[in-house]
Amino acid sequence: MSIAFAGNSATGSSREAGPLRVMIVDDSVVIRGLISRWIGAEHDMEVAASLRTGLEAVNQIERISPDVAVLDIEMPELDGISALPQLLAKKRDLVIIMASTLTRRNAEISFKALSLGAADYIPKPESTRETSAADIFHHDLIQKIRHLGARLRRKPAVSSPPLAPASPAPAARGPIARPASPAPAIHPLSSGPLTTRPFSTQMPKVLLIGSSTGGPQALMALVTELGPVIDRVPVLITQHMPPTFTTILAEHLARSSRRPAAEAVDGEPVKPGRIYLAPGGKHMRVVRSGADVAIALDDGPAVNFCKPAVDPLFTSAIDIWHGNILSVILTGMGSDGMRGGKDIVAAGGSVIAQDEASSVVWGMPGAAAHAGICAAILPLNQIGAKVNRLFAGDRS
Numbered sequence: 001m002s003i004a005f006a007g008n009s010a011t012g013s014s015r016e017a018g019p020l021r022v023m024i025v026d027d028s029v030v031i032r033g034l035i036s037r038w039i040g041a042e043h044d045m046e047v048a049a050s051l052r053t054g055l056e057a058v059n060q061i062e063r064i065s066p067d068v069a070v071l072d073i074e075m076p077e078l079d080g081i082s083a084l085p086q087l088l089a090k091k092r093d094l095v096i097i098m099a100s101t102l103t104r105r106n107a108e109i110s111f112k113a114l115s116l117g118a119a120d121y122i123p124k125p126e127s128t129r130e131t132s133a134a135d136i137f138h139h140d141l142i143q144k145i146r147h148l149g150a151r152l153r154r155k156p157a158v159s160s161p162p163l164a165p166a167s168p169a170p171a172a173r174g175p176i177a178r179p180a181s182p183a184p185a186i187h188p189l190s191s192g193p194l195t196t197r198p199f200s201t202q203m204p205k206v207l208l209i210g211s212s213t214g215g216p217q218a219l220m221a222l223v224t225e226l227g228p229v230i231d232r233v234p235v236l237i238t239q240h241m242p243p244t245f246t247t248i249l250a251e252h253l254a255r256s257s258r259r260p261a262a263e264a265v266d267g268e269p270v271k272p273g274r275i276y277l278a279p280g281g282k283h284m285r286v287v288r289s290g291a292d293v294a295i296a297l298d299d300g301p302a303v304n305f306c307k308p309a310v311d312p313l314f315t316s317a318i319d320i321w322h323g324n325i326l327s328v329i330l331t332g333m334g335s336d337g338m339r340g341g342k343d344i345v346a347a348g349g350s351v352i353a354q355d356e357a358s359s360v361v362w363g364m365p366g367a368a369a370h371a372g373i374c375a376a377i378l379p380l381n382q383i384g385a386k387v388n389r390l391f392a393g394d395r396s
Contacts, residue, residue, distance in 0.1 A: 019045050020067045020153075021046060021064075022039050022066060022068045023051065024036060024049070024070050025051045025054060026099065027052050027074070027076055031072070031124065032052075035050075042142060045068075045149070048067075049066065053076055054082060062091070067153075068094070070099055071084065071096050071097065071098055072099050074100070074106070080113070081112060084113055085116055095148045095149055096113075097119060097144055097148070098121040102243065102245075110245070119360070120144050120360075122137070123137075125137050143333055144213065144333075147213070148361065151361060194370065195372050196376060199396075200350045202349070203324060206236065206324070207226070207234075207327075207328070208326070209222070209235065209238070210332070211240070211331060211364070212306070212330075212336065213361045214330070214331035215239045216249055218360075219239065219249070219253060219330070224256050224384075226387060228388055228392075230259045231272065232272055232391060235275045236276045236286070238284060238312075241308075246279050254275070261276075263279040264278060265295060267295065270294060270295060282307070283297070283309055283313075284297060285312050287319075296316070303336070304335065305334065306336055310336045310337035310364070311336055311339050313340070314341060318344060318347045318349075321349075324348075324349065325344050325347070326352070327341055328387065330380070331354055331361055331362070332359075332363055332364035333361045334364060338368045338371050341374075351374050352376045352383060353368045354377075354378065354379070355379050
């Protein structure tokens with residue numbers, strides 16, 4: 001899930017076709033067996049090695065030469081967070097997916113791993129006997145391996161900003177590096193220039209953001225530039241993420257933006273000056289509450305295989321703000337946000353999508369771009385400035 005994409009090689013090149021080679025590193029024989037069977041059942045990937053410790057992985061990485069590593073956090077001899085930089089030092093283009101149980105400590109370690117170059121993370125179920133939890137783990141892991149591995153093979157990785165450090169003091173944050181600005185008009189997977197539409201002539205009264213794989217780092221980079229907008233209107237964000245992880249993401253967003261940011265609470269009023277983040281495991285919507293706007297959390301079924309999902313937030317906002325909506329769809333797998341974005345455009349609002357070159361996975365923003373609903377398709381490092389101009393009255 002990382003914009004600091006694992007193996008930011010300056011000399012990266014497209015990979016040869018063939019099954020993705022996956023190295024599994026976990027001290028649980030049950031987890032290694034499960035993941036090995038799942039990968040073995042896929043036509044486009046194969047198990048390159050199944051190892052018990054990070055030390056084994058570091059010692060054998062050059063011989064195994066995997067494309068993707070699924071790396072546990074807690075292991076004997078050498079844990080995942082210690083093994084991570086050593087693995088990337090030996091194989092810079094390795095895609096590393098961190099795996100951990102849903103504890104605050106492991107969530108914090110996973111965020112640290114993203115800043116060190118891990119490509120993504122995935123929460124492991126507390127027990128593999130829980131069928132629904134195991135099914136979600138199975139689905140999400142295979143999708144992450146496939147999409148992140150495909151991106152590695154398609155083109156060189158794009159260097160992008162790491163997560164902000166976890167230090168609570170704003171002054172302790174160093175500047176976030178910006179990726180080079182690619183030309184936004186032509187996209188590698190498209191047949192030519194993508195069609196965009198004019199921005200709405202209505203002044204936006206809210207900023208909605210949806211993101212998934214690569215989203216935490218993209219969000220951190222984006223909110224550092226949005227202070228004037230946050231001060232003026234509410235900012236609501238849905239990031240595909242489980243509980244505990246969203247708690248920590250909200251803390252990171254508060255430090256990066258230097259504005260109040262927290263997981264949304266059911267029934268709380270929606271006001272300018274704050275960032276509201278959908279909590280893991282709940283859909284976030286907005287509703288009328290007398291003369292005010294309030295948060296409504298929904299424990300209903302997954303939407304677009306996600307919970308929280310972006311579409312419920314986008315569609316609910318139309319009843320409140322009608323066409324006075326600006327929505328941004330950032331990096332992520334799948335197409336969540338595209339249908340809600342269509343509804344926003346139909347109501348008179350606007351959609352901005354992150355471009356392919358700066359996205360970790362161009363699923364969600366790509367779906368919006370190809371649906372023809374976007375007023376702009378921009379590299380991550382240009383989105384903040386554009387949003388600021390739109391809220392200042394520039395409709396160009």
